[in-house]
Amino acid sequence: MDAITGLLEGPKARGAFLLKSVFNPPWALRIEDRAPISVGTMVRGDAWVRPDHAAPVLLRPGDVAVMRGPDPYVISDALDTAVQLTVGADQQCNTVAGENVTETMALGVRTWGDALGEGSAVMLSGTYQAPSEIGRRLLSTLPAVLVRPADEGNDPLIGLLAKEMVRDEPGQELVLDRLLDLLLVNVLRGWLADPDSGAPAWHRAQSDPVVGPALRLLHDSPAHAWTVESIARKVGVSRAQLARRFTDVVGEPPMAYLAGWRLTLAADLLREPDATLATVARRVGYSSGFALSSAFKRVRGVTPQEYRARALAGTPWT
Known part of the structure; x- marks a missing residue:
């Protein structure tokens, strides 16, 4: 079994948490869910991914970011936007004052965020909770935030993921798992094939x-x-x-x-x-x-x- 397969086929690797988030500026979320790996892409607007212990990375529409946990990070519209919301364990969201807004900010099927208009920023995200030990060998070599550009052929997958994420039909979790897996595999393949990426020697x-x-x-x-x-x-x-x-x-x-x-x-x-x-x-x-x-x-x-x-x-x- 290779490391990418191990990452996706390990115990409890199924049933990833997926969400479409809609925001208007200024916005900033601090992610403290301690998930080992998360995937994010912007459908509309730009975003900054700001790890606690690494340089911030700009995410443009069509780019795909892989965030390696469990360290926290911030996603925001600008580098200087103060954190307004914190996402913790079990994907519960609280304001900086401690109010739980997980339900009040729900906008529909797997959709969440600002209810005003369509939002200047729309982000799709998926979180894996527990990869296998084989997958952790690969995770340990990833940078805190890995971003692959929009020109690597991910547009069809992102478009299909965006459509399927807001549907609520039988077998939908299985469909979303597979689409997220494909997106993650494509990103990791691109990174591993890049001679300047710092991919592991093994x-x-x-x-x-x-x-x-x-x-x-x-x-x-x-x-x-x-x-x-x-x-x-x-x-x-x-x-x-x-x-x-x-x-x-x-x-x-x-x-x-x-x-x-x-x-x-x-x-x-x-x-x-x-x-x-x-x-x-x-x-x-x-x-x-x-x-x-x-x-x-x-x-x-x-x-x-x-x-x-x-x-x-x-x-x-x-």
């Missing part, structure tokens, strides 16, 4: 003639008793060639990468309530539950049991 490595096949072996069969020699034999190069090339391209040796990949998969499997520790261990290549537990605790700082309890309780990602 993604670029997938197209390498030596490292790419090696990565596919490890991803497809993580439970196999791999050695550097056995991987090299499958790829058709020497052990030394594989070790050197893999480390140069990915940034770590093959076995270190495999160990991290196994723990990533284990973390996802631990979210399945009926999966025993021994079963998870076997599926990701550990000889016993004890061996997995020791490695998990050493790398992640918590035991598998503690991790599972937090995950199933819905503890926000940090």
Whole structure:
């Protein structure tokens, strides 16, 4: 499974929260929902995305922004507009005075904001609540705000999303999930393909003639008793060639990468309530539950049991 697929197919990745927001100036919202990833695009008007710990980014009509959580950020009509509303957990909205206006600002099906006119600014947004551990590997490499320009072919998707977002028919959530997924995938593909984007080395490595096949072996069969020699034999190069090339391209040796990949998969499997520790261990290549537990605790700082309890309780990602 590649990182983009893992991002969209992980536990609870379905059922994204989507909203059409309508505003007249001046307007500014502070987003504190701690969502791991959100997508936004302007249908009308410009907006500034102002992260707490990064430079602000201008969002023009047709541009698509991906906001990496859980850190808060502000979206506003201008850089100097003071925050008027705050969106917190469960997408509840409050004024700076503490009044909940979630219901009073509702304008219709998945539509919210200023009731005066059609609004000089119209924004479509979608929020994912819990990507898989595989997806988090990709999220950790994203900038606080990633913006891809309007000329990357997203207009048809944005237009269809705008139409479908305000419909209320059977199966509508499924339709919206798929459209949002397509938009996010297109944006991430553009970012990953951009040589100046700072995309992770392990993604670029997938197209390498030596490292790419090696990565596919490890991803497809993580439970196999791999050695550097056995991987090299499958790829058709020497052990030394594989070790050197893999480390140069990915940034770590093959076995270190495999160990991290196994723990990533284990973390996802631990979210399945009926999966025993021994079963998870076997599926990701550990000889016993004890061996997995020791490695998990050493790398992640918590035991598998503690991790599972937090995950199933819905503890926000940090």
